[in-house]
Amino acid sequence: MDTSDEKKLEQLGSFEISDQMLRLAQNNQRQNIFLNAGRGNPNWINKKARLAFNRLVEFGLSESERTISEGDLIGYTKQQDMLTRFKEFLSPETKEIDAFFLQMLDYSQQLGIDTEMFIKELTDGVLGNNYPVPSRVLKNSEIILNHYLESILYNGASLADQTDIFPTEGGTAAIVYIFNSLRENKLIRPGDRIAINTPIFTPYLQIPELADYELVEVNLQSTEDNHWELLPSELKKLADTNLKAFFIVNPSNPGAKALTPSALNEIKKVLIKHPDLMIITDDVYGTFVEDFQTIYAVAPHNTLLVYSFSKLFGATGWRVGLIAAHKENVFDRLIRQLPNDEQRQLNQRYHFVVMEPEKLPFIERLVADSRSIGLYHTAGLSTPQQIMEVLFALTHLLAGKKDAYIDASRSIIQQRYEDLHNVLGISTDDTKGNSKYYSLINIYELAETRYGKAFRQYLASHFEYIDFLVRLAEKNGVVLIDGVGFGTEAGQLRVSEANLPTPDYERIGRQILEILEEYHDIFKKADTSGK
Secondary structure, eight states: OOHHHHHHHTTSOHHHHHHHHHHHHHTOTTOOOOEEOOSOOOSOOOHHHHHHHHHHHHHHHHHHTTTOEETTEEOOOOOTTHHHHHHHHOOTTTOHHHHHHHHHHHHHHHTTOOHHHHHHHHHHHHHTOSOOSSSSOOHHHHHHHHHHHHHHHSTTOOOGGGEEEEEEEHHHHHHHHHHHHHHHTTSSOTTOEEEEEESOOTHHHHGGGSTTTOOEEEEEEOOGGGTTOOOHHHHGGGGOTTEEEEEEESSOTTTOBOOOHHHHHHHHHHHHHOTTOEEEEEOTTGGGSTTOOOHHHHOGGGEEEEEESHHHHTOTTTOEEEEEEESSOHHHHHHHTSOHHHHHHHHHHHTTTOSOGGGOOHHHHHHHHHTTTTTGGGOSOOHHHHHHHHHHHHHHHTTOSOOHHHHHHHHHHHHHHHHHHHHHTOOOOOOTTBOOSEEEEEHHHHHHHHHOHHHHHHHHHHSOTTHHHHHHHHHHOEEOEESGGGTOOTTEEEEESSSSOTTHHHHHHHHHHHHHHHHHHHHHHHHHHTO
């Protein structure tokens, strides 16, 4: 790949560049093992929830055969005495997963859930034999999901009874739905200023620039110097009342750092001066930080919470995420404060689906907008996906204070992080807020550390910043992701500590050093020849 090709490549987004690198790496010159550390897809999965799902399908099929049984054509389920039949179906003495269901029934009773109705919801849910009703979220599923969020993200704040949830097709759908509904409800408009904590997951940078939105981005910058921590001094910028919204991934992607208590406290202070600020926090990596606390826990009335089950539970293919909003929130309040003519326009938009559109909460507008209003009656995440979320949540809720599964997932990430950094000779960041799910490797810093400042300057001035990424894939078969698309300075490469076997992270470190040494050989020859 020549320089002109590399310049064209730099116009693409980080993940699109990564797709190009995959082709190079799979046919690398040295015939090395292909190592793709570009994506955040974990290479572990949660077994218990999947076993539970399959067991529920088995029960659901037996229930359906009770009403119609004509070969492969079987019937519908009946709620009457279903709980009794479910208990008779279970064999906890021989099937470990059945003991899990007995725990689940006890737990749901403690939450005040009608277990007869819950079993019907779970059974029909896994079978997928009905539309999601209610469209936004299944009734008992919402209760479980709320307690899961409170347990895993709020760190002591009690918000389960005050929060509405909209399960979505992963965190990606949640992001798209939120941007769309903010625009449709005139909460963001072309030319509006929004704050974004950079570096950040690329869609949060790309979507605002689309012609659909044309928003003005104000960066709240995290830097390598402070280990990618978002400092309270940057958060003070949010007090600017010209800012309409603040988008953040917490812990950050790719920086991997969670907001500190002092940063969360600064946000609370800012909201005193700027009570109309809308906050959207994407907390998919929160479970990889001990004692993590989301912005939603300290500023619930101003915050939409995005969460995905994909990373912790190894479920990126399931597409299971959610949006959570407080029952009393700034989004509803700002809609009520719109000019009368704009409120009439919105009432006209939503009058097809509710009799009193002016009372339709923003989270329900998200649901309606997700299906272009006209298909609101068939909106909502598929019921099998919703039940999968519930089962993932229950594996944690029933584990008690010490969740061995979460501990194991953190341990895997920790080991890979340490192995990579040790091989490269880079100091680790062992502060409490580091999720370690990703690492940002500064190739220019590494070049200077190993070979001196002159070599660093040569590398930066004589090659396109993407050249290292290309050579690493083309020659050694290693795929990393360019950090520039996330908002970093040139030379930062993102490594996912999630998606490869643990021994591969030492290999990646050695391959990075090997390519760097080859650049240094070029530098020495150029220096000797006087170029």
